[in-house]
Amino acid sequence: MAWNQPGNGNNNDRDPWKNQGGRDQGPPDLDEAIKNLLGKLGLGGNKGKGGGSNKTGGGFPARGFGVIAIIAVAIWFIAGFYTVKEAERGVVLRFGQYHNLVESGLHWRPLFVDSVQTVDVSNVQQFQSEGFMLTQDENVVHVELDVQYRIVNPRDYLYAVENADNSLAQATDSALRYVVGHTTMDEVLTVGREAVRQNTLELLENIIAPYQLGIQVVDINLLPARPPEAVKDAFDDAIAAQEDEQRFIREAEAYAREIEPLARGQVRRVLQEAQAYREQVVLKAQGEVARFNELLPQYKAAPQVTRERLYIETLENIYSNTAKVMVDVEGSNNMMYLPLDKILEKQRASEQPARNEASSTNSRPTESVQPSSSTTTRSNNSGIRTSDRFNDGRG
Template sequence: MAWNEPGGGNSNDQDPWGGRRGGGRQGPPDLDEALRKLQDNLNSLFGGRKRSGGDGGAGKGGGVGLLAIGFGLLAALWLYSAVYVVDEQEQAVILRFGKYYETVGPGLNLYFPPIDRKFQDNVTRERAYTKQGQMLTEDENIIEVPLTVQYRVSNLQEFVLNVDQPEISLQHATDSALRHVVGSTSMDQVLTEGREQMAGEVKERLQRFLDTYKTGITVTQVNIQSAAAPREVQEAFDDVIRAREDEQREKNQAEAYANGVIPEARGQAQRIVEDANGYREEVVARAQGEADRFSRLVAEYRKAPDVTRERLYLETMQEMLSNTSKVLVTGEQGQNNLLYLPLDKMIDSRAPAASAVAPSAQAGAAEPASRATVDLQRDLRSRESR
């Protein structure tokens, strides 16, 4: 029989809602009574006083269950925050009680907050920042120099622990290194071809500063862009640059002219030297030949004086008469002398003489040998007259 059927049970039995049936009363459960029981359970859980008339065992069991649920939620949240993943390009530095504990590589890892603190960052990514400022050069000119610095974190432990704000320190060190290099360089070098050398010097000095501070940063590249003068004096700087370009152009033209004239003059000088050497060798050889010829002629004359004398006389007369344009024909006893001018021969001999003129130096070289021959002939005639 159901509990609420008439006559189905003892009037002292309780219904499922905790109330007693009395006087044949039937109806829905009492909501106020259920709310009171829930309030008693919450009070017992948080240390409050329990209402009188409630079930103490039921309140105690409900408080323990809620407490276990709360601890379970807290443990799940802690575990969720304690487990972390480090990528291939990252590293993590763990501090335990504020002191360095370890550096963690890629993979799934666990740490224990709040006693541990974790600093995780990318150690392979190239980072960059741009800076521009007015600098004073070595020759006391003000110019604006823009540059870009590329860097990466090479030591995460030093990057996290040694310097409070390492990237701000990097910017300050860059400013110091750039001003030092620009201050020791002339304006021409900064504006023209000296930028690459300046970039290397800035990189070297900047890396030395960062290593001294132990920032854990490695500078990979420093790019100095085109420097320019301040806007207030830009026109004057442009005039100076144009004047220097004109100066360089004039120098290039002068060097090109010198490169064309000097080799030509050297060639002419070398040709003159070679001609002089050739002339010297020719004169020496001709003189040696004439001397040898004269020596042989003397030897022949000693063997046959009459024949040699006659031959020398005929050769001399032939040489003399072949070089003159006048012919003298004499009669007997010096009478009826006739001067004959062969005009046709004179005209024919003039053209070859004009086209092939012998150098005066060669004629001068042959003169000593001819003079020796004439002296020998004169000596022979004097002997005949005796």
């Protein structure tokens, strides 16, 4: 019957908070309601209308333990799922001991039995090693080295050493200090930077190999080194001087490449001239020998005449090459001086108009001056022949 059913004048008997018998009891007890609910679920409390209970030793019933166990197993199973990212690998530990390595994707592990640690194996990581270091020539220089590496073995990376990243940083610092300590400051600052980088990379790989860090060094980059700030200006001047030295060397090399071909050409020309002179002297000597061989039978046939002839021809040769002649007068202590140079100048001056006239009339100069210079020409010709004969005879 509804609460407000028509025709019922006394609605107090229909109060939902009252019993059917009309006795007012107030709101229901909250504890009683919970016990009734648990009883219906089989977890204890009052069961049915009789309010009886089925308890085992005062605890939860056996059915309640089963439900709780099922719920706990479901939660444990669901919590065992985990995901490994694309760039990572998972290291599975079973009871704290290495079990296996899993790839990226969705995986399941028994919770509280296995634990998983993920490691990024795809991305390249980097760090910097820097500090003031002593060079071979006992100078201090500030060096910075950028190291790039990636993880290739997650198990070794996590468990071979206590901290693989820290171990790599210490090995890098040791390798860099060793290489810089065996290199001069000029090489570290200028031309030897690439050699320092290569030597440091090779030494670093040799150092970390026995430790099995699970790390592969991809590359290292030696940043520009610099001296301490207190002496930076002096080092800048020294570097500028070294750059000027290199520039001067390149300019000198360019000048040498320009001059060397000319010098080689001159050398070849001098060698050719020397070769020609040698051939000339050899041929002339052979000609002198031939003339001497021709003169020798005449000398054997008439030695006195040949000797006087050679003497006269020799004097002609000598006088033809000098402008001053001293004549010893026989029977007198006086010597006569003949100014042949003045005589020759007058003769050339007298011959010049005749040459000009011959040149204007397109005549040969030798024909126009031949009469006036016949004596000199004969003397010169005889002098040349006398010289040759004298040399033949003297040789």
